[in-house]
Amino acid sequence: MTIRPAASETGDPLLLTPGPLTTTKRVKEAMVHDWGSRDATFIGVNKAVLETLPKIIHGQDDFVAVPMQGSGTFAVEAMLTTFVPRNGKALMLINGAYGHRAKKILDIAGRATIVHETPEDTPPNLVEIEAILAADPAITHVFVVHCETTSGIRNPVEAIAALVARHGRRLLIDAMSAFGALPLDARVTPFDAVAASSNKCIQGVPGLGFVVCRKSALAQTRGAATTLVLDLHDQAEVLGKTGQYRFTPPIHVIVAFHQALQEFLAEGGVAGRGGRYEDNARILIDGMAKLGFAPLLAPALQAPIIVTFHMPKDPAFVFQRFYDALKERGYVIYPGKLTVADSFRIGCIGALGAAEMRGALAAIEDVLAEMGVRLAAKAA
Numbered sequence: 001m002t003i004r005p006a007a008s009e010t011g012d013p014l015l016l017t018p019g020p021l022t023t024t025k026r027v028k029e030a031m032v033h034d035w036g037s038r039d040a041t042f043i044g045v046n047k048a049v050l051e052t053l054p055k056i057i058h059g060q061d062d063f064v065a066v067p068m069q070g071s072g073t074f075a076v077e078a079m080l081t082t083f084v085p086r087n088g089k090a091l092m093l094i095n096g097a098y099g100h101r102a103k104k105i106l107d108i109a110g111r112a113t114i115v116h117e118t119p120e121d122t123p124p125n126l127v128e129i130e131a132i133l134a135a136d137p138a139i140t141h142v143f144v145v146h147c148e149t150t151s152g153i154r155n156p157v158e159a160i161a162a163l164v165a166r167h168g169r170r171l172l173i174d175a176m177s178a179f180g181a182l183p184l185d186a187r188v189t190p191f192d193a194v195a196a197s198s199n200k201c202i203q204g205v206p207g208l209g210f211v212v213c214r215k216s217a218l219a220q221t222r223g224a225a226t227t228l229v230l231d232l233h234d235q236a237e238v239l240g241k242t243g244q245y246r247f248t249p250p251i252h253v254i255v256a257f258h259q260a261l262q263e264f265l266a267e268g269g270v271a272g273r274g275g276r277y278e279d280n281a282r283i284l285i286d287g288m289a290k291l292g293f294a295p296l297l298a299p300a301l302q303a304p305i306i307v308t309f310h311m312p313k314d315p316a317f318v319f320q321r322f323y324d325a326l327k328e329r330g331y332v333i334y335p336g337k338l339t340v341a342d343s344f345r346i347g348c349i350g351a352l353g354a355a356e357m358r359g360a361l362a363a364i365e366d367v368l369a370e371m372g373v374r375l376a377a378k379a380a
């Protein structure tokens with residue numbers, strides 16, 4: 001008997017990945033039109049998008065959303081090279097690939113950095129950060145990744161922000177895979193800017209990064225950027241004056257993002273979206289434990305975004321075969337990116353719920369049997 005593979009509303013395999021992720025049919029359908037970039041209809045849609053983003057972090061009075069064409073890294077590079085001045089110095093908190101990438105961005109831009117690095121399964125050490133800040137008055141900024149997607153770890157952004165503020169320094173956050181799902185409240189957590197993108201927890205399609213910037217901090221960055229394209233101050237100034245982008249915007253992506261934001265708000269914003277992802281992650285971790293897979297992270301460190309599992313030791317387990325057999329059944333998982341352990345990852349985000357997570361677990365069980373893999377089940 002052939003079983004029909006699982007599929008999204010549009011018949012595609014389900015993406016259990018950290019984004020680009022499975023979007024709803026309505027998000028994709030929003031794109032089947034043409035709009036002029038200087039036309040009032042598009043300008044209105046774009047304005048609504050930009051007005052919504054600061055509200056997600058409770059920053060509507062003091063923050064402005066500055067879009068940046070491109071993938072998430074474009075937004076991170078724009079944030080770092082606009083906010084860290086040429087004579088500034090950034091303390092980079094690194095526990096995964098995205099922290100390393102941010103440091104590389106500043107190295108190329110010729111900004112001074114100092115690194116506090118912990119293993120991929122370990123959050124930054126607050127005592128050590130405190131000592132570094134106390135010892136080095138040249139440090140102007142601190143950079144942290146909210147959910148390090150490399151492992152799925154949730155870094156303690158609130159505690160780091162309080163510490164950085166106590167030392168009179170500025171915090172910049174890469175919340176690419178967290179924005180819209182993990183709470184971040186600008187009223188109580190001090191930071192200057194947070195970068196994210198259209199194709200993660202808001203569940204839009206890829207093509208637009210954005211940085212939600214503290215207005216007073218952005219105002220101090222005139223002329224600070226290293227490149228014309230990634231100058232957030234200039235981008236914000238022109239958009240503010242004309243409603244228009246300096247360079248061609250990804251119009252269809254922005255219109256789809258507008259639809260995705262409506263769906264995000266209808267789901268109850270961060271509480272609703274984050275709550276569904278929490279459920280997805282719990283079902284996944286419990287079900288995988290029953291099948292004998294151990295997660296990398298302790299529950300207290302695990303963000304409900306993407307879960308890293310240790311690669312089973314059974315020689316019958318060949319990851320590429322496992323991946324391909326799951327894809328045939330309609331589930332796309334994600335390879336590992338860790339240096340600390342041989343692993344693979346399964347995402348909990350996107351237009352997926354309990355039924356899809358349970359379907360993925362059933363498919364995994366089926367594939368293990370097909371491969372002849374025997375694992376010892378563990379309690380979650």
Ligand SMILES: Cc1ncc(COP(=O)(O)O)c(C=O)c1O
Binds near residue numbers: 071073145175177
């Ligand atoms: C934490 C984090 N930062 C940055 C990025 C880079 O985003 P992109 O691949 O869209 O450039 C990602 C992508 O997954 C991410 O998870």
